[in-house]
Amino acid sequence: MKEIPLPASPSPCHAHLQYLQQLPMGSLVLDENHRLRLWNRALQLLTGMNESQVLGLPLCALASPWTELFDDFINKNAPHRHKQRLILAGKTHWLNLHKAGLGEQGLLVLVEDISETWLLEKHLMHSERLASIGRLAAGVAHEIGNPITAIACLAQNLREERENDAEIAQICQQIIEQSKRVSRIVRSLLGFAHAGVRELAREPVNLAQLAAEAIALLSLDQQSTPVVFHNLCAPEHVASGDAPRLLQVLLNLLANARDASPPGAAIRIRSTIHEDSVELLVEDQGSGIPKDLKNRLFEPFFTTKEPGQGTGLGLALAYAIVEEHHGQITLDSPSASEPLGSCFRVRLPSYTAEPSSAGA
Numbered sequence: 001m002k003e004i005p006l007p008a009s010p011s012p013c014h015a016h017l018q019y020l021q022q023l024p025m026g027s028l029v030l031d032e033n034h035r036l037r038l039w040n041r042a043l044q045l046l047t048g049m050n051e052s053q054v055l056g057l058p059l060c061a062l063a064s065p066w067t068e069l070f071d072d073f074i075n076k077n078a079p080h081r082h083k084q085r086l087i088l089a090g091k092t093h094w095l096n097l098h099k100a101g102l103g104e105q106g107l108l109v110l111v112e113d114i115s116e117t118w119l120l121e122k123h124l125m126h127s128e129r130l131a132s133i134g135r136l137a138a139g140v141a142h143e144i145g146n147p148i149t150a151i152a153c154l155a156q157n158l159r160e161e162r163e164n165d166a167e168i169a170q171i172c173q174q175i176i177e178q179s180k181r182v183s184r185i186v187r188s189l190l191g192f193a194h195a196g197v198r199e200l201a202r203e204p205v206n207l208a209q210l211a212a213e214a215i216a217l218l219s220l221d222q223q224s225t226p227v228v229f230h231n232l233c234a235p236e237h238v239a240s241g242d243a244p245r246l247l248q249v250l251l252n253l254l255a256n257a258r259d260a261s262p263p264g265a266a267i268r269i270r271s272t273i274h275e276d277s278v279e280l281l282v283e284d285q286g287s288g289i290p291k292d293l294k295n296r297l298f299e300p301f302f303t304t305k306e307p308g309q310g311t312g313l314g315l316a317l318a319y320a321i322v323e324e325h326h327g328q329i330t331l332d333s334p335s336a337s338e339p340l341g342s343c344f345r346v347r348l349p350s351y352t353a354e355p356s357s358a359g360a
């Protein structure tokens, strides 16, 4: 078959460089002398260096950390490198690097920024772990719940039958009290494993009212460290969510803040508003959280408290509830000026009155 002549076009090499320019993935081409021939748009966005600043330069003339990164990658045999960690402007990025020889044309390097995918993966792994522990806890709680109720009932009957025997009555009382304690633990485990218990409500939750309620509840506890709660939430900040569950989140954060605080310390609850979300901040002046523990805080059963004092479920539960709301719970890094204390942030969707569905 006779070949149809193509219309005049730029040289193939030039055309390829044009394609690479548009690629939504960082791309650079080095010529045989290791000088930059292409530095595409995606790479400009990632590195903050313009094409005009770098074209024609040798790799070693790039700003740090790029020279080190590319040099090392190009000089190793492996054509791919996965999950390379890089700190850019104080933010951690995760990159995949790929390279391919272009024969006489030099070498092509592709830089894929997978930071968001990686975060999502980490997030999913955490959720998966929470879910499996939740299911396990629900099973255990259920198995323990029934026999404990039976034990409490039997002790109650025995106490009534032997009401004249002071010693038996006292032992029965102890059995009842201890079984109540077990029931409380079982209930909190079931609360943690709340899966499928009840649909999440999506109602307006006024943050100032939520904070007032949490403070009122915690103030009933006379045995814990006396602290001063400050409700600084703006009355017009309203989240969309499930009030009882969000109350649980705030109670857990405030109880932790109080446990970490010296007597008389202040604990502040503030709120801020963003485009389509509201944020609740819980700040304390307590012991703070060592950096190496930060990654473990939200793990179920992670606690630094004495046995019997902490279950390690408070933050894991808060995390699960906030996640259900499609929100985010994070711990701020301590600022250099105020190294003491902690600040937890809970971001939630803000409530916007939906147009009336009447007639829909």
Ligand SMILES: Nc1ncnc2c1ncn2[C@@H]1O[C@H](COP(=O)(O)OP(=O)(O)O)[C@@H](O)[C@H]1O
Binding pocket: 252, 256, 257, 258, 260, 284, 286, 287, 288, 289, 297, 302, 303, 304, 305, 309, 310, 311, 312, 313, 314, 315, 316, 341, 342
């Ligand atoms: N505001 C805080 N200040 C200092 N440490 C905290 C704070 N909040 C949480 N923590 C740490 O996180 C751990 C886990 O908290 P949590 O999940 O609520 O479990 P628990 O309170 O039962 O220990 C605590 O044991 C504590 O070490």
Ligand SMILES: [Mg+2]
Binding pocket: 252, 255, 256, 310, 312, 313, 314, 315
């Ligand atoms: Mg706690």
